[in-house]
Amino acid sequence: MGRVVLVTGVAGSFAARFSRHLAERGEALGISRVVGIDLRPPEGDLGGVKFVRADIRTPVIAKVMAVEDVDTVVHLDVAPPARERAGTKERNVIGTMQLLAACQRSSIVTKLVVGSSAAVYGSSPRDPAMFTESLSSRGGTRSGFPKDVVEVESYVRGFSRRRPDVLITTVRAAQVLHPDIETPLRDYFQNPLLPMAFGFDPRLQFCHLDDALAVLTESVTHDRPGTFNLAGDGVVLLSQAARRLAKPMLPLPSLGFASAAARVTRVMGGDLSPDLHRLLTYGRVLDTTALRDIFGYDPQHTTEDTFEEYRRRVRPGILSGIGATA
Structure with a gap:
């Protein structure tokens, strides 16, 4: 029998894509079943993923894991708020606590993959x-989503000591x-005007979808213990991004x-x-x-590649050479 993988947060677009990616390649990857869980159903088709509608902030998550014989957990239900913060912290932090408690009680869970965020480092001068x-x-992790990520990783480290x-x-x-x-950055770039802080031109990094899917898949199918940064090499300045998208900055x-x-x-x-x-x-x-060097994966797409592919998809009529340099 192959692995039984539980993916949290499958109502989210990335978690849905990832769980479907695992299910489609299940036999080749040594995975017998993929179970997706979320409080609301996903908007798109999950393919061969078994969807369970449940709230990971409650002890019911332990029952789901027991019934489905889950041995591998991929926690992707840690995300920034869209418009309002209400309920987001509970989902991120309380949900993680309940999930880890369920993993601790399980006698068959052998692997936990946590989809964390670069937000754990904050942003400061x-x-x-x-x-x-x-x-x-x-600096920058005393409130909001960055604080959530810091707390989530703290709970994960505590779990690793207990199990x-x-x-x-x-x-x-x-x-x-x-x-x-x-x-958040995709939503920001969709605006007709791009607000910016006067006097600042931040360096931005992006992760290509294929690299994110590949690293998480490798984490599920092989033993890659540890904490790893994931991003495309290089940077794109905010001003460069705006010019390439042909969108005015505001x-x-x-202050x-x-x-x-x-x-x-x-x-x-x-x-x-x-x-x-x-x-x-x-x-x-x-x-x-x-x-x-340690995980063994070389990102296939640079930040520049990722942004240019995004630009071609959303602004196909804009020439890439316009404003390509700062």
Whole structure:
């Protein structure tokens, strides 16, 4: 018998894509069944994934794991809020606590893969040029989604001490940039005007969808214990991104940028994640040496490649050479 994999948060576009990816390749990957769980059903087709409608913030998650004989858990139900923060912290933090409690009680769970986020490093003017996995936040993790991620990883480390027999892989990924995958940066780039903090031009990194799927799949099918950064090599400046998308930038005072940008975005009928303003001010860059040297995966797409593919999909009439350099 192959692995029975539980994927949390499958109502989300990325988790749905990943669970379907596993199910389609199940036999080749040594996976007998993929179970997806979320409080609401996914909008798209999950293919061969068995969907269970349940709230991981409640003890029912333990019953689902027992009934389905789950031995591998992929936790992807840790995500930033879309418009309002209400309920997001409970899902991220309380949901993780309940999931880990269920894993601790299970006698057959042998592997836990945590889809974390580069947000664990925060964003601040004191950041290093590149974050390695051994570095901690210099600022920007005292509230919102970054604080959630810090707490989630703290609970995972506590679980690893209580259950050293469970192999744990934590993937700290930059945001996936793809038209079909919901992320704060994708939603930001969809606005007709791009609010920016006056005097700042942050370095941004993106993760290609294929690389994200490949790393998580490798984590499920092989033993890759540890914590790993995941992002495409290189950076794209915010000003470069705006010019390549042929979208005007709207400079706003850096003091009060978060609230001003949110108001402007609402007027445009768009969306701006409540925690995105610091990234749009200070940026953030990850070092992926450990991913190559220890995990054994070399990202196939650079940040530049990822952004250019996104641009071709959403703005096909815009020539890539326009404003290609800062």
